[in-house]
Amino acid sequence: MFDIKWISANPEAFDAALKTRGMEPVSASLISLDDERRAVVAELNAVQERRNASSKLIGQAKAQKDEARAQELMAEVSGLKDKLGELEAREKALTEEIRAALSVIPNLPAEGVPVGEDENDNVPYFRANESEATRPAKPNLGFAAKEHYELGEAMGGMDFETAAKLSGSRFVVLKGQLARLERAIGQFMIDLHVDQHGYTEVVPPYLVRDEAMYGTSQLPKFDGDFFFTAHGDGRLALIPTAEVPLTNFVRESILPEDELPLRFTALTPCFRSEAGSAGRDTRGMLRQHQFNKVEMVSITTPEKSAEEHERMLACAEEVLKRLGIHYRVMQLCTGDMGFGARRTYDIEAWLPGQNTYREISSVSVCGDFQARRMDARYRDANGKPQFVHTLNGSGVAVGRALIAVMENYQNEDGSVTIPEALRPYMGGLEKIGG
Structure with missing residues (x-):
């Protein structure tokens, strides 16, 4: 198993090493998946922050007896909750896709191992x-x-x-x-x-x-x-x-x-x-x-x-x-x-x-x-x-x-x-x- 961060930092070296083991380049597809996963994580964090902030405002609106505003905020929080569920499921699916892809890639040869086919x-x-x-x-x-x-x-x-x-x-x-x-x-x-x-x-x-x-x-x-x-x-x-x-x-x-x-x-x-x-x-x-x-x-x-x-x-x-x-x-x-x-x-x-x-x-x-x-x-x-x-x-x-x-x-x-x-x-x- 490999560290996706290392692959992202060393894509050419990774693909070159895999080539000696008879494999086609895979770094680009792995990095693309990880970029998508990180984008989803960033959006998930942003939505979580908005949800937390809106949840606090609900309490303030109720304290001020502004029911209309409280209802508006509760509807927003409910929608954000649904959005969080979607993002969490997507992040989980991408993480598993990356793990599954990494799990079938062989180890990289050590320095000095003779290059050959069989x-x-x-x-x-x-x-x-x-x-x-x-x-x-x-x-x-x-x-x-x-x-x-x-x-x-x-x-x-x-x-x-x-x-x-x-x-x-x-x-x-x-x-x-x-x-x-x-x-x-x-x-x-x-x-x-x-x-x-x-x-x-x-x-x-x-x-x-x-x-x-x-x-x-x-x-x-x-x-x-x-x-x-x-x-x-x-x-x-x-x-x-x-x-x-x-x-x-x-x-x-x-x-x-x-x-x-x-x-x-x-x-x-x-x-x-x-x-x-x-x-x-x-x-x-x-x-x-x-x-x-x-x-x-x-x-x-x-x-x-x-x-x-x-x-x-x-x-x-x-x-x-x-x-x-x-x-x-x-x-x-x-x-x-x-x-x-x-x-x-x-x-x-x-x-x-x-x-x-x-x-x-x-x-x-x-x-x-x-x-x-x-x-x-x-x-x-x-x-x-x-x-x-x-x-x-x-x-x-x-x-x-x-x-x-x-x-x-x-x-x-x-x-x-x-x-x-x-x-x-x-x-x-x-x-x-x-």
């Missing part, structure tokens, strides 16, 4: 003194790699047929050792973020109101991408990511600055309709309607948000380093970033079965974009309320981490070696299947 324009990202050599190496399997679903079905632990009978396509049933391995991965990641990265573990609700989805910018733009359930006279959304409840913890609040940053993490199921993904990744677990994910959320000050973004990326990378999974980091271009992001890093894990990299984590800084929608602020050193900055990132997607482990640690006989970091969570098992 994923082909994303660029590799390395920190200073970092290179390929600082990340786990690609495995040298020495045989033709299988995809995760081939391995999973062969060992009897990955059942798409039963899932389809129960729920339809894009669901899976995990059984036995694979079910335990998936649980172990989630537990390992949440322990890492809590015990070593300083995040506070949370078990949030998995159903949220529309207001929470609006606050983190899932609604109204992407209403068709989610699952909803009837609730009383309204509905609740099944969370597409724990970012939604975790970020909304600070909605409609003013935080003391010394409490920041707030860092939350949660291991939750996530639910997405995958609208627009027909025909993509139909085999296996890569793109599911239901999946588990460890999410990280940070709430901080504007001065610290860039530093916090780098920290959050490092926390997500550490998961793959400890699992020994080769990966790369890509900085997303303006045309590929999510709706609410100002800057995004994607971590892409190497999958030998597909012979390619696939996204396993997305880490974004949103600036004050979500905070304005949630009215989430902090009180600065001067006692003035300011909007917080919000950040979110996968730490990481559990199902995709399971895929990466299976494909990178597969053996020629169809078994999968358990990474050392996961063995304590697997009762000491070193291998499954085969």
